[in-house]
Amino acid sequence: MRSPRRPQRARKLPRQARSQATVGAILDATVQILDRQGLDAATTTRIAEVAGVSVGSLYQYFSHRDAILNALQEREFERALELMRAVLARDHLARHPRDTLTAVMQGLASLYRSAPGLHRVLAIEGLRVARADRVHAFDARVLAIIRQFLRATGAPLRRPRLEAAAFVAYQSVRATMLARLLSGEPSLDEDSLVEELVDLVLRYLIAGDA
Amino acid sequence: MRSPRRPQRARKLPRQARSQATVGAILDATVQILDRQGLDAATTTRIAEVAGVSVGSLYQYFSHRDAILNALQEREFERALELMRAVLARDHLARHPRDTLTAVMQGLASLYRSAPGLHRVLAIEGLRVARADRVHAFDARVLAIIRQFLRATGAPLRRPRLEAAAFVAYQSVRATMLARLLSGEPSLDEDSLVEELVDLVLRYLIAGDA
Amino acid sequence: MRSPRRPQRARKLPRQARSQATVGAILDATVQILDRQGLDAATTTRIAEVAGVSVGSLYQYFSHRDAILNALQEREFERALELMRAVLARDHLARHPRDTLTAVMQGLASLYRSAPGLHRVLAIEGLRVARADRVHAFDARVLAIIRQFLRATGAPLRRPRLEAAAFVAYQSVRATMLARLLSGEPSLDEDSLVEELVDLVLRYLIAGDA
Amino acid sequence: MRSPRRPQRARKLPRQARSQATVGAILDATVQILDRQGLDAATTTRIAEVAGVSVGSLYQYFSHRDAILNALQEREFERALELMRAVLARDHLARHPRDTLTAVMQGLASLYRSAPGLHRVLAIEGLRVARADRVHAFDARVLAIIRQFLRATGAPLRRPRLEAAAFVAYQSVRATMLARLLSGEPSLDEDSLVEELVDLVLRYLIAGDA
DNA sequence: GATGAATGAGCGTTCATTCAT
């Protein structure tokens, strides 16, 4: 996409019900387009068209095109965090770490599966310099959750550098899932992938797990 | 005025000394721009400008803008493969797999370190649909090398699904290194990263490795 | 940056008053440029400039530059056909064929006279391969009208090959008028030309007409 | 084609044998390209390539691209005039005008047939403003020949305005032949076309010819 | 507020022409 002519002022926050609906429609339209046709198809005109509003309205709620992608990214970030929190909150201490990990990874896999095209675009765009900070912030939150889980788990940890370990484990899982998503016809079925990743992480992190 | 005719094949190969210099200048300029300002800044006009040539010259050697990126990608691909081959060729059978793995990863880390911005862009662009095939082809070659290494190693393998294991291991290493590269100020020094990754892979792949 | 996507269908039809005005301005500007400076001067930038709009507006209503020329061509085609139909509809059976033919040719001559430069360009462009189909379609419609006229006329026809005769007659008239148009200072006044052409066609087509 | 940056000085005339050969090769190459691929394919680079010389050499003999087309046009003009002169010179006074006319038209038809693509391009380009003068000059020479023939012929002429008559007859023949050339699949075979045109012209020009 | 026609900077690309070798 072209680097945009940046506007000078921020837009007002949507407060009323109708506004919320419009914002929602715009985000949903963008998701649909990204998922089916990719980033290049997500022009402001097309988004407005699919959302059933005018471009003018679009700019009433988003100061520039990238703001839409940012909002989307944020939405998916929250969704992923929520998923992790929900799984970990379910009395995971009483269960074997393997079960907890498996549940988390199945959740992530289903998240990706629900809109592969969208997550592909977000992953790519997430790597762009402009959006790097947002991704780092998200990563930090994920890592905090992981560390918290590791500390809370009764299992004996192998790794002295907890922070490094969480980083490596997280990136490995994230990237492998994404790579499978990006390969046209995955040679590995989802369940097997989850199994492999659980094993990878367990053996890496937890002593004596064989 | 003229109906546009997309050229299908590569332009003439540079034979003379001056031509070689021009091609080199274009590639170098592109690397520099990608490394410092990212992909969007790498317009044909800007590349030509930095290379100190005219746009016309650029098109004398590259059929279209993307061909420059492709050439660059190919160059880095070959470099990475060459590095892996070189390390694995060095009597690795006589050494402990840990040493071999460490050597490979140190090589990759230094490759990334040499031009972080470039590798960031190549990694990102490698995810785009248009270039997905090239990346898959590269991945397949890497996976073949890894599998060959695993088979040749005397060490007892833990994983029944060799192909899946190679995929998971490769993506984990690749992504973690890249993620560290992308984070502005890495919290993990390079040696520690290599150590962690070697450990990750060994425990995942090789039975009884502790 | 972006892979170019050639639009296949026409742009949105102009509905509002302002839109209509813009389309009109674009067509008028194009006619003016073609008439005065020829086809090569009719760049999108120049057309927009003369029309007093931006290039963007131009592409809001025409999918590509050639679409403007096509629209212009179509407009003139329809105008010419309408003229022929109108003249032939005027109780021509009751009149001598010479009068009918004269009326038709006077109409065509005045059509050409109204914008010689435009018709010159359209005639030339009509010869280009890209637009040949459109011209052939127009020619076929004209020939059908001519054949219908010849059949309806009570006059005894000299020519056994009606189709060939219509073709020869039509091309002769068309080309001679055009040639006169193209010569800077016509040596033949319009009335004389019409007279000559009527005579040419009558003697060629109609038996005993002397 | 793009309107060229016009050079300032004329080129030296080719005097030596090698020069003549180069000029010939360039013209032949241009004919071949025009005939097979049309005007847009006739770039200076391509012409030089087909001619087996360098672009530099091309510019040694032709001051600019259009000069090549001009030379080609001139060559075809001379060829056509030569053909007419040759036929008319063959004791045509002793023969019936119909035979003479038939011979001329057969000659023209075979000229066109020998390289339809070339003549299509020349016809189109000949109409462009830039080259209009050259065409008018050629037309004038043709008309002179025609008038001379008409005067020399013993046959009684119908038309008082000899100049106008020559013009009408010439344009009719030229355009009809060209139109047949331009229509993809001519519905009229060449012999029939010649027959029709001879009849058209004879009845138009010569009194009592039935 | 909502609309959507209008804007125009900027992109990738071409090719006639030049000139150092």
Added chain:
DNA sequence: GATGAATGAACGCTCATTCAT
């Protein structure tokens, strides 16, 4: 003379953004 690498003005076209209605 010949070469062909280099030039760069100019083209068609896109789309994020604005603002009169």
